Amino acid sequence: MCLGIPGQIVEITDEARMMAMADVSGVRREVNVACVLEGDIGDLVGTWTLIHVGFAMSLIDEEEAASTLQALKDLGEAQETLKQMAEGDAALENPSAGAEKPEVSA
Amino acid sequence: MKFASEFRDPAAARALLAAIAAKADALGATRAKPIHIMEICGGHTHSIFRYGLDKLVHEGIEFIHGPGCPVCVLPRARVDECIELAERPEVIFTTFGDAMRVPGSQKSLMQAKAAGADIRMVYSPLDALELARRNPAREVVFFGLGFETTTPSTALAIQQAAREELTNFTVFCNHITVPEPIKALLDDPHMVLDGFIGPGHVSMVIGIHPYDFIARDYAKPIVVAGFEPTDLLQSILMILTQIEQDRAAVENQYARVVPDDGNKVSLAAIADVYQKRPTFEWRGLGEIDASGLQIRPEYRAFDAEEKFGIGYAGVRKHVPEVEGTACGQVMTGRMKPPQCPQFGKGCTPEMPLGALMVSSEGACAAYWQYGGVRGTSAGTSAGETAGEAAE
Amino acid sequence: MALRDDRVTLAHGGGGKAMRDLIEEVFTDVFEPPGMEDQARLEADALSEPGAKLAFTTDAYVVTPVEFPGGDIGKIAVAGTVNDLAVGGAQPLWLSAAFIIEEGTEVALLRRIVATMKAEADKAGVRIVTGDTKVVDRGAADTLFVTTAGVGVIPPGRDMGAGHVRPGDVAIVNGVLGDHGATILAARGDLALQSPIQSDCASLGHLVDAVLAAAPDARAARDLTRGGLASALNEIAGAAGCGIEIEESALPLRDEVVGTCEILGLDPLYLANEGRVVIFVPEARAEAALAAMQSLPEGTGAAIIGRAVEGHPGLVHMHTAFGGVRIVDMLVGEQLPRIC
Numbered sequence: 109m110c111l112g113i114p115g116q117i118v119e120i121t122d123e124a125r126m127m128a129m130a131d132v133s134g135v136r137r138e139v140n141v142a143c144v145l146e147g148d149i150g151d152l153v154g155t156w157t158l159i160h161v162g163f164a165m166s167l168i169d170e171e172e173a174a175s176t177l178q179a180l181k182d183l184g185e186a187q188e189t190l191k192q193m194a195e196g197d198a199a200l201e202n203p204s205a206g207a208e209k210p211e212v213s214a
Numbered sequence: 215m216k217f218a219s220e221f222r223d224p225a226a227a228r229a230l231l232a233a234i235a236a237k238a239d240a241l242g243a244t245r246a247k248p249i250h251i252m253e254i255c256g257g258h259t260h261s262i263f264r265y266g267l268d269k270l271v272h273e274g275i276e277f278i279h280g281p282g283c284p285v286c287v288l289p290r291a292r293v294d295e296c297i298e299l300a301e302r303p304e305v306i307f308t309t310f311g312d313a314m315r316v317p318g319s320q321k322s323l324m325q326a327k328a329a330g331a332d333i334r335m336v337y338s339p340l341d342a343l344e345l346a347r348r349n350p351a352r353e354v355v356f357f358g359l360g361f362e363t364t365t366p367s368t369a370l371a372i373q374q375a376a377r378e379e380l381t382n383f384t385v386f387c388n389h390i391t392v393p394e395p396i397k398a399l400l401d402d403p404h405m406v407l408d409g410f411i412g413p414g415h416v417s418m419v420i421g422i423h424p425y426d427f428i429a430r431d432y433a434k435p436i437v438v439a440g441f442e443p444t445d446l447l448q449s450i451l452m453i454l455t456q457i458e459q460d461r462a463a464v465e466n467q468y469a470r471v472v473p474d475d476g477n478k479v480s481l482a483a484i485a486d487v488y489q490k491r492p493t494f495e496w497r498g499l500g501e502i503d504a505s506g507l508q509i510r511p512e513y514r515a516f517d518a519e520e521k522f523g524i525g526y527a528g529v530r531k532h533v534p535e536v537e538g539t540a541c542g543q544v545m546t547g548r549m550k551p552p553q554c555p556q557f558g559k560g561c562t563p564e565m566p567l568g569a570l571m572v573s574s575e576g577a578c579a580a581y582w583q584y585g586g587v588r589g590t591s592a593g594t595s596a597g598e599t600a601g602e603a604a605e
Numbered sequence: 606m607a608l609r610d611d612r613v614t615l616a617h618g619g620g621g622k623a624m625r626d627l628i629e630e631v632f633t634d635v636f637e638p639p640g641m642e643d644q645a646r647l648e649a650d651a652l653s654e655p656g657a658k659l660a661f662t663t664d665a666y667v668v669t670p671v672e673f674p675g676g677d678i679g680k681i682a683v684a685g686t687v688n689d690l691a692v693g694g695a696q697p698l699w700l701s702a703a704f705i706i707e708e709g710t711e712v713a714l715l716r717r718i719v720a721t722m723k724a725e726a727d728k729a730g731v732r733i734v735t736g737d738t739k740v741v742d743r744g745a746a747d748t749l750f751v752t753t754a755g756v757g758v759i760p761p762g763r764d765m766g767a768g769h770v771r772p773g774d775v776a777i778v779n780g781v782l783g784d785h786g787a788t789i790l791a792a793r794g795d796l797a798l799q800s801p802i803q804s805d806c807a808s809l810g811h812l813v814d815a816v817l818a819a820a821p822d823a824r825a826a827r828d829l830t831r832g833g834l835a836s837a838l839n840e841i842a843g844a845a846g847c848g849i850e851i852e853e854s855a856l857p858l859r860d861e862v863v864g865t866c867e868i869l870g871l872d873p874l875y876l877a878n879e880g881r882v883v884i885f886v887p888e889a890r891a892e893a894a895l896a897a898m899q900s901l902p903e904g905t906g907a908a909i910i911g912r913a914v915e916g917h918p919g920l921v922h923m924h925t926a927f928g929g930v931r932i933v934d935m936l937v938g939e940q941l942p943r944i945c
Contacts, residue, residue, distance in 0.1 A: 110257025110282075110363060110441065110575070111944050112415045112471075113867045114217035125374075129799075133216070133864025135791070136799040140340060142370055143479045156217060158418060158471050159868070161310075161944050162338025163367045166418045166477060168217055172470035177220055180444055184229040191232070218867070224928045256945055266929020285945060311870075311941035324938075337796050337869070337942060364944065443927045563937040574870065575945050586920060586932040 112160040114168055117141070117152045128152060130159055139164045217470070221442030227270070230447035235272040237454040243274025250276050250406050251453060252547055254396060255361075255413035256283030256575025257441055263584035265443040275450065278547030279580075281395050281499060282413055284360045284388070285312050285573035286545050289497045290533040292388060293318030295525050299355050299386060299518065300331040306349060307333045308342040309357040315572045319533045339371035339385075346375070346383035355518045358385045363415040365389040365507065366480035369487040372509070372516045384518035386525070387509055389488065392416050393424045394505035395496060399546055400432045407547075409453040411446065412438035414468045419484075421476030422464050429462040440468040487513055491526065497535075497569065498542025536560075541568040544577055551578040555592035558582075613710045618740025628738055631712065635719045636702075636726075636733040645734035647699060649758060656761025660695035662686060666751040671718070673792040675784075675803030678751055679718035681879045683725040683733075684808040685830065686755035691813040692826035692882055694765040695757030697729060702753050703737040707746040718749070729808035731755075763817070767844035769824040772915040775891035776851065778883050779812060779898050780805065780906035782834055783862040786876030790865060796942065798868070802861050807880030812903045819897035820890035829881040832936050834910075835874040837883055838921045839935045846918050851911030851933070854926040870943035874923075875936050885913065 115130035121138055126149065130139045140163045141152055157164035243249045253259055259279050262268055268277055281287055293316050300307035300323065307323075314324045314335065327333040336342050339356050346354035358368040368385050375383045392413055399405050412425055417438045428436045435456035439449035449467045456463060466472055487510060494506025508526065509517040519527040535541060539556050543549035551557050551570070561567040563582060570576035581587045607626040616623040639645060651657060664686050671678045682702065690697040702722065706715070726733050784805040791800035809828070817823055825845075827837040834856075842849045858873055866873050880903060886894045891909060898904030921933040 110255050110260075110413065110415050111870045112363070112418070112441075115868075132868055134801060134861035135864040135868065137797055137868065140367075140370065142483075143366065143477050145479070158415070160363055160415060161367045162340050163370070165363075165366070165415075165480065166471050166473070169470050173217055173220075176448075176467075176470060180223070180226040180229070180448065183233060184226055187229040187232050222927050224926065227928050264931060265925055265927045266931050270929050283945065310944045312943045312945050314941055315938070334795075335942065337944070341795070341797070360944070443929075573945065574943050583934045584931045586917075586934070 112158045112165065114156050115139070115159045115164070116156050117154065117164065120149050120153065123149050128164070130157065130164065132159070137162070218442065221440065221444045223444060226444045227447060230444060230451055231270055231272075234275065234447065234451050234454060237451065237458055238272040238274040241454065241458060243272065245273040248274050248276035249454070249457065250278050250408045251411060251450060252278040252280045252407050252409075253411040254280040254282040254392065255416065256286065256573065257415070258411055258413070258439065258446065259283070259577055259580055260575050261441050261443065261446060263580040266584075267443060267446060268585070271447075271450065278407060279544070279577040280547060281399070281496070281545050282361065282392060282416075283545070283570070283573055283575040284390060285316055286541070286569045286576050287390065287496045287498060288313070288316060288359070288388065288569055289495050290318050291531045292525070293322070294320070294531070294533065296323060296357055296386065297321065297326045297331065299522060299524060300326055300333050302353070302522070304353045305332065306345055306352050306354045307331065307357065308336045308345060308354060309333065310359060311335045312573060313357060313359055315566065316569045317566055317572070339368045343371050343375060343380070343383060346380050350382060352382060354383050356383070356385045358387045358389055361390055361392055361413070361416050362419045362484070365488065366419055366477070366483050369483035372487050372513055373483060375516055376513060381515070384516050384521050385509065386518040387488070387507060389507040390494065390496070391505050391507070392420075393427070394502050395499055396428065398499060398502055400428065400434070404548060405546070407434060408457060409434055410436040411449050411453070412436045412464075414438060414440050414445070414472060417468070417472045417476070419477050419480045422466050422472065422474050425464045429464050433462040435462050435465070437465045437467050438472055440471065498545040536567045539567050541570055544570055551581040552587050552589070552591040554578070555590055557590040557592070558588050559590055608712065611712050613706050613708060613712060613715070613740055615708055615740050615742070618706070618738065624738070631715050631719055632736060632738065635723050636736070638732075638734045638736070645699065647734065649698060651696065651758040651760070654761055658759040660690050660693050660757040660759050661754070662689040663754040664689060664752065666753070667747065668789065669747055670792050671714070671748050673804055674788055676806040676879070677718050677721055678749060679722035680725050680806050682751040682753050683722050683729065683731070684806050684879060685828070686753040687729045687731055687808040687810050688828040688882065690755050690757035691810040692765075692828050693759060694763040694813070694817060695759045697731045697755060697757040697810050699732055699734045699756045700726065700753055701735045702733050702751060704739070705746050705750040706738060706740050707748050708740055708743045710748055715749075725808060729810050765823060765825050767825045767827070767841040770841055770845035770847065770885045770913050771824070772847050772913050773888050774824055774885045774913045775888050775909055776838070776849065776883055776885055776911045776913070777891065777895055777898065777907060777909050778829070778834065778857065779809070779881055779904040781857045781859045781862070782829070782878060782881060783866070783873040783876035784859060785879040786833065787862045787865040789877070790869065796869065798865065800861060800865060802859065802865070805878055805880040807903045809880065809882055809903055812898060812901050813882065813884070815897040815901055816884055816886070816894045819893040820886045822887055822890065823894065824885040824887070826882050826884040829878040829883060831877050833873070833875040833877060834883060835872075835921065835933045836936060838933065841885065842921055843919050845913065848914045848917035848919070849911060849921045850914050851921065851923050853923050855908055855910045857906050857908045871940050874933055875940050883910075888912070
């Protein structure tokens with residue numbers, strides 16, 4: 109039910125049957141692109157799709173992917189700031205304390 | 215971008231784990247009184263254990279492993295029916311690898327194959343179609359297993375078979391749907407659930423609105439999640455945030471793959487080829503209304519049940535569970551695998567009594583394989599909630 | 606040349622002239638065994654050294670398809686037998702090779718396989734000194750089955766074994782994992798994968814020699830054939846009674862193998878390798894052993910992947926690239942492609 113992996117469409121192999129060649133890290137398999145076909149099948153070349161049981165089932169939205177990664181990055185930076193603030197607090201309270209600090213914020 | 219490894223960044227993981235821990239603390243979640251989050255989909259169960267998320271998250275978060283494993287909910291009688299079909303000399307029985315080792319009442323498909331049945335593993339229903347084209351004198355039956363993620367592919371294969379007027383291709387349809395069993399669980403007074411991690415690839419097909427009832431009628435948050443570890447952690451954080459804000463909504467963490475309204479072509483194919491059965495048997499959950507699909511009369515030429523007079527078109531048998539097993543309890547999150555009296559005793563991966571020990575998504579297999587849990591801790595009665603169990 | 610058939614028939618297994626012609630032209634003309642008796646008669650000075658041991662192994666090779674990118678059943682037969690001896694610290698010397706041939710197999714195919722076996726044997730410094738052929742009915746064998754036996758000598762004072770591994774010892778592999786398994790999966794055709802990967806099949810006698818020269822007290826070596834790295838590590842952990850910990854980020858893996866595994870839902874830790882070993886050495890020798898491996902073509906991708914530890918005896922743990930820990934269990938049966 110769930111094993112779907114991102115693959116890039118690199119070639120259209122059979123327009124009538126809506127088949128295309130997908131590339132996953134250098135390994136290729138023919139997939140059916142009926143689910144992601146809107147307009148010209150040639151437009152799919154170069155796109156990234158989610159592949160499951162030999163079908164490209166969804167187009168991967170690169171902007172959404174980038175924004176998810178950005179959100180993670182921002183969270184990382186926010187946590188880093190929180191951590192530094194907490195370490196700063198601890199240092200003020202206890203100037204001779206070592207650098208060890210628990211993960212969870214106070 | 216390759217859309218996979220970027221979502222496994224350990225630095226992002228640390229940040230997410232810290233944020234989750236902060237919120238869990240703020241909510242007063244502890245090991246003894248945890249926040250219960252059900253991951254519905256078996257693929258998420260697999261990811262959680264594969265990346266060790268169960269050990270990494272704050273101890274106040276408890277994962278309740280849901281019934282979204284199509285192999286795990288396959289009744290034993292259904293496996294028997296597969297074998298019955300496969301043993302017919304004219305039949306080439308094709309199936310995904312996942313189903314091969316599930317025990318029926320006598321044997322598994324793997325064992326039936328060893329005994330001479332022509333059973334072949336395929337990666338795609340299109341491969342089964344090709345087998346049918348190449349073997350006109352044989353009857354090719356494809357075992358259509360899976361939730362809505364996989365349902366469109368068999369529907370499209372049937373439509374293709376119809377266009378080509380193939381007369382030797384049928385599907386033994388075992389497709390099931392996600393929203394109905396979730397409702398059944400939510401209606402169960404014994405279930406303690408605080409939020410849901412929604413199935414990422416099912417939602418890619420059906421969209422996120424079929425889950426509206428969870429937030430609206432049961433006031434539980436549900437976040438549709440991707441399968442990479444940061445996807446899961448981010449989704450957990452989103453659930454906790456909702457709880458913190460006393461909200462219940464459907465959110466889409468996996469927006470890069472899941473369109474809010476699902477996939478038009480898939481939904482159209484499903485609607486064209488399938489209709490809901492009045493009721494369907496789920497292993498461990500019993501009969502659930504409108505939760506299983508059957509092939510519409512227009513496509514009955516491609517329906518293995520009709521062609522061979524089997525399953526819901528034949529004489530249905532109910533095969534009881536093996537004595538002492540608690541598959542249903544584990545599958546619905548009411549019990550953890552080690553609490554099943556047979557875990558590690560009569561039921562091991564080498565000699566499984568039920569599908570949860572065989573399926574790569576099954577909670578029992580995950581605990582055994584990734585978690586290294588070997589023995590049963592049974593001694594507690596079957597009715598207790600997972601939260602009261604000692605690890 | 607007396608052999609005129611282009612396909613093997615049951616006559617070629619009958620013991621008469623047809624069989625003699627097949628054996629001579631296809632096998633013995635190429636392998637050139639010493640003498641033409643039913644048995645090879647061999648002398649080895651190395652064996653008569655006090656404390657030296659005879660090492661003796663046997664293997665059966667069944668692979669479909671028999672020819673695949675990077676090798677064929679013959680190459681894995683020679684390399685596999687050599688490696689079984691080498692991982693015990695033995696100097697491989699002589700091999701036998703018995704062939705069970707399905708009626709209808711092309712003679713040209715047999716010639717190709719024999720040629721690769723000769724080439725591989727020469728490379729590994731061993732001789733194929735005796736053998737046998739049988740022909741079976743169509744359908745009774747999948748083209749060709751090859752069984753081998755191999756003999757070598759373990760010099761005095763050398764005693765490698767999984768039981769010798771102890772906490773602190775470092776585990777090294779000689780290159781990227783899973784190439785052979787991934788190649789066979791793609792070559793089978795029924796999964797319709799197009800893949801540039803080739804089998805990693807290789808004889809590793811020289812590699813093990815080089816490591817033992819740099820680290821004479823190397824504890825144990827195992828080749829990573831069926832069941833892959835995971836199975837070998839579990840065997841070692843079990844025999845040694847200690848735990849093993851490996852780092853996911855240290856595992857050398859080709860992108861294409863990772864891609865193959867992701868498509869099929871497989872774990873590269875369990876894929877077969879035909880030219881890979883894991884060697885455990887004392888920590889003090891790890892750098893030297895690694896350098897020794899990397900100096901040879903069969904070891905350019907060598908990497909330290911983990912170590913033996915005191916904790917969790919008998920179990921193998923992996924620190925995931927993500928920061929978590931998971932157990933790497935023994936395989937139950939065969940790994941099957943999955944869609945869930």
